[in-house]
Amino acid sequence: MSIESQSAPQAPPPTDDQAPRPRYLEVWGDTVAGRDLAVSVVIGIVLSVCALLGATALFNSFVADSSLADAYALLVGIAGCLVAGVVSGKLFRPKRNIAVDSSEGDAVGDVIRVLQEERRGLGSVDDLPAQTVRELKDLDLYDRFVEAENRTHETGGRP
Numbered sequence: 001m002s003i004e005s006q007s008a009p010q011a012p013p014p015t016d017d018q019a020p021r022p023r024y025l026e027v028w029g030d031t032v033a034g035r036d037l038a039v040s041v042v043i044g045i046v047l048s049v050c051a052l053l054g055a056t057a058l059f060n061s062f063v064a065d066s067s068l069a070d071a072y073a074l075l076v077g078i079a080g081c082l083v084a085g086v087v088s089g090k091l092f093r094p095k096r097n098i099a100v101d102s103s104e105g106d107a108v109g110d111v112i113r114v115l116q117e118e119r120r121g122l123g124s125v126d127d128l129p130a131q132t133v134r135e136l137k138d139l140d141l142y143d144r145f146v147e148a149e150n151r152t153h154e155t156g157g158r159p
Contacts, residue, residue: 033092040088044081051080108141112148125149 023034055076059069125133125145136142 036092040084040092043088043091044084047084047087048077048080051083052077108144112144116148116152 024031025034025037026032027037052073055073056070059072060066063069063072125136125142128136133142136145
């Protein structure tokens with residue numbers, strides 16, 4: 001009696017269209033890649049625990065009151081958490097792709113009209129801070145607001 005083993009047929013390697021996509025999770029209202037989140041959590045644990053334990057050993061060596069040494073060490077551990085957040089933020093950039101559909105152009109116009117009908121009106125783009133103007137230009141919305149402002153002036157304050 002003999003038992004023969006056959007290897008399972010192997011699937012062809014994925015092409016560019018079939019490349020595995022990262023799994024996204026929703027955490028606190030934001031979408032994140034699961035792998036990036038897991039690595040960030042590990043970075044946070046390692047940095048904060050190392051900072052806490054190292055600071056505990058350091059402060060206990062020269063601070064007479066152990067509760068005061070533990071309090072200082074806890075502050076250093078919290079600083080380690082902040083450093084871990086900065087490191088993770090630099091390592092894993094946002095992966096958002098904002099796609100504007102052509103039908104959204106009408107929705108933007110509707111929003112601008114609603115803003116014009118508000119009690120205080122649309123306001124002036126000249127009053128906006130430079131950062132806001134830059135963001136509006138990046139989103140190709142600045143010209144829409146300028147046009148709406150000009151129409152308001154031409155019609156005597158009516159939208």
